[in-house]
Amino acid sequence: MIRPAPWLGLFVLLVLLANPGPALSAPASDLPGDSVYQLHLPLRDQDGKAIDFASLRGQPRLITMFYASCPYMCPLIIDTARMTERELGEAQRAKLAVLMVSFDAERDDPAALRALADKRKVDTSRWTLAHADAADVRKLAAVLGIQYRQIDGGDFNHTSVLILLDAEGRIVARSEIMGKTDPAFVDAVRRVLGDSKAH
Numbered sequence: 001m002i003r004p005a006p007w008l009g010l011f012v013l014l015v016l017l018a019n020p021g022p023a024l025s026a027p028a029s030d031l032p033g034d035s036v037y038q039l040h041l042p043l044r045d046q047d048g049k050a051i052d053f054a055s056l057r058g059q060p061r062l063i064t065m066f067y068a069s070c071p072y073m074c075p076l077i078i079d080t081a082r083m084t085e086r087e088l089g090e091a092q093r094a095k096l097a098v099l100m101v102s103f104d105a106e107r108d109d110p111a112a113l114r115a116l117a118d119k120r121k122v123d124t125s126r127w128t129l130a131h132a133d134a135a136d137v138r139k140l141a142a143v144l145g146i147q148y149r150q151i152d153g154g155d156f157n158h159t160s161v162l163i164l165l166d167a168e169g170r171i172v173a174r175s176e177i178m179g180k181t182d183p184a185f186v187d188a189v190r191r192v193l194g195d196s197k198a199h
Contacts, residue, residue, distance in 0.1 A: 035169035046113035
């Protein structure tokens with residue numbers, strides 16, 4: 001497993017904010033400076049719907065990166081996110097969204113993402129599986145402190161992590177514990193959901 005320095009994502013975001021260029025959209029006047037939603041990131045979901053990353057603001061969210069053909073770790077990421085959700089009450093669970101963005105810009109088109117969602121019985125009313133261009137995948141991975149590289153055969157070595165964003169897109173907590181619940185991470189999710197307002 002590739003483990004990034006814990007400060008890497010914040011450092012990259014600060015660099016991007018200091019040098020906006022085309023990577024960043026014009027920030028909303030009330031969007032926190034450390035919000036990942038400062039990143040201009042066009043996405044397309046498992047149904048082919050175009051989504052602007054910043055439009056996801058307003059709801060606490062688990063975010064992670066994966067690829068649909070991954071045989072082991074990515075299914076485990078999905079399972080771990082579900083385990084985390086199961087630790088929540090029904091009302092809290094209803095307030096939490098999940099975003100999974102693919103590393104595989106070439107193969108993970110909406111059809112591949114929809115096939116995975118159907119296979120894993122993903123609740124797409126709250127979970128979004130998304131595709132982005134390769135350059136945008138790199139930007140998002142850098143902001144989130146997720147490392148990855150493609151290897152022979154088209155697979156990827158990558159950080160396996162769940163990241164908790166508050167409703168404003170600030171990184172609150174992260175966990176690389178896979179295959180079981182991380183009590184500290186679950187507590188952070190509960191705190192964010194308890195403090196969040198219904199949108």
